[in-house]
Amino acid sequence: MDTLVDNRAEIWEGFRLTLWLLLTSGVLATLLGTVLGSFRVSPVPTLRWIGTSYVNVFRNTPLVIILVMSAAFWPTLGFNDVGFFGYNTFVTFAILGLGLYTAAFVCEAVRSGINSVATGQAEAARSVGMTFAQSLRLVVLPQALRAVIPPLTSIYIALAKNTSITAIVGVPEAAYVMRRLSNKFTSDVYAIFFGIAAGYVVLVLVLSVLLRLAERRLAVAR
Amino acid sequence: MRFTRTKAAVGALALGLSLAACGSDSSSTEVEVAEDPAFDEGTTMAELSDAGSIRIGVKVDQPGIGFQEPGADAPTGFDIEIARIIAAGLGIEDDGIEWIETVSDNREPFLENDTVDIVVASYSITEERRQLVGQAGPYYVTGQQLLVREDDKETITGPEDLEGSNVCSVTGSTSLDRMVDEYGSEPVPFATYSECVEQLKNESVDAVTTDGAILLGYAAEEPDELEVVGEAFSEERYGVGYSKGDTEFCQYITDTVQAAMDDGTWAEAFEATLGESGVDTPEPPQMDPCE
């Protein structure tokens, strides 16, 4: 236990990076995923095809491969020093990798959310003359939001846990801190593991609670 | 040591993967095979010598130390040379050697259950290991060092120059921890050394750190682009693993390697392998007596 208390600064640094990864990748994934979700339901066949291919590729590939490729791919294109907000370039690569991967799942959640909105709503929107974009934006998506939040909760929780994988592509976040401390204090491996695990459990709980609150606030009367 | 730095750099199951046209052709030395060595009855040496074959556990994925190219019948590297020297003393030709790839975790089990006769695989000598197996040597002493780009070799001469800089090593390795704790570097953990070397070439990190021997292997592949700098700031003593308790075998191994150190074969082996990196051939280390 003492080990945990003595090293709390380092543990906190690790989780701070975890939170940053979660936040930025989450935003990226949500934006990209929503766009892709609209692609999948759009009348333009090419867009539908882009959405479907994207999902099939990124959903079925292990995140490890995507992260390792991210660390190798962007430098090949010329971006090798793209840190921002004080974080180094590897954090950016990791954010991109996590964001692109998670976007595929957000896309599916958004799509099933859209599909869960009663057909009558879209028909009513069409009948007053709204375009595809308008009916999506003003009528369907707001209602879909309510149906989308439960799966999004699982997705964000999975993302929070997936940030631990960035420990093998250059990001010293909480899982890396666990390895480091286990090496230094080999007699306290159990305490260290349960301590860091507890950190993740807390993170997951907080996320669930926040999202459930959001769901209740956003609940649209049907 | 619960965790060795080399852990994640091991080639677990793949045999003989290729390196694109990068290996040197002249990476083995002429080793004189003993004509008709005589050993006492019942010793391991007599057994092996009579059989004309020996099973040696090695690494196959560490350039310069133990590395196998495709289509090649045997791996090459400094460890391989030492192993050949030991086999030669038993009168065993190269084609009598069975190279068995090992990973960090199965070196002790392989010796304990007789899958191999000896292990020459960047095997650091530690007290813990000496409880389970015998370790003769060291035949090479290395320590933590730094691999940098050629352009930086004047500015980065030691770990002190890397305060605040990105330093890469394998996730969970003690070399990385040391750089962070003692020299204030920024850690960049990856799964394998080769990924680190790639990031070094990409200029995303300023140095790669681990055992000098492993770094020399990578520097030997690209001596014009990469350089190993600085004095070693820890100590790893590579030894030859054998079945615990076989003191006569230990004595044989120690004597044979000592002879190679004395007559220049050891230095030749180094020059042909790790020496390709451009570094000077070091003095052979002092070997431990057999218990």
Place this chain on the structure above:
Amino acid sequence: MTAALFDVPGPQSRRRAAIGTIVAAVLAAALVGLVGWKLYREGEFEAELWQDLGQPNIARAVWLGLVSTLSAAAVAIVLSVIFGAVLAIARLSDHRVLRIPAAIVVEFFRAVPLLLLIVFVFFGFNNLFSDYWSLVLALMLYNGSVLAEVFRAGINAVPRGQSEAAYSVGMLKSQVMSSILLPQAVAIMLPAIISQCVVVLKDTALGVIIAYGDLVFQANLIAEFVDHTIVPLALAALIFIVINYALSRLAVWLEARFARRGRTSAGAARPTDMQLAPTAGGAGD
């Protein structure tokens, strides 16, 4: 539903859609082309690479990697199903002493990242578990907990009349569970189990952190030896995509088949926890 978002296109819409199609196609092709050209310039596609990749040793390494991945995944799935079933029964038990610890176990293993579990199992028991078993056990603990929730929902979804009839002929709860509820629940939950297979397959890739020689590990080695990262990894990704896509289609087909037969997995598989929705493909873990 999607069909209601736009009417059958008239001439103007058709034109707009056609323009949209062409513009989108051109933009997409341009993007791919740009990236591909840049990669080509950097030598990621050079002839030497393909020559090296064609070596028989590479194929053997890929095969070994694939076998390692599949064997770890298969054993892990089987163990997860068993472990999950046990946990689910415990959570449904009438005895609080079983229910509460089971609930804690399930929530704990679902909240902790799998990577940490793997590392902990491997290093925390004095090298008792080999890399293979560390990976498999960690997978079992995590996926078993996920499946426990799936089973619990599934068991609860078996029509109540079944268990009531069973009790009325005098079966004990354990008999009801094993003879009536579990078999039907497993059938209902089969699509979700298959979806979880996809998750397990992807998660075996985490074995690289303890140097387990799975397909991703071999791909990394191959990338090192041919000195190019992108193509070998992309090929490994392709293999995963093919296998996982096939599995997902299987899950969808199974679900459709069960729905036709009248066993609605839909009702059972869509509780508030969306982890269970097989067609949604899980949440990304």
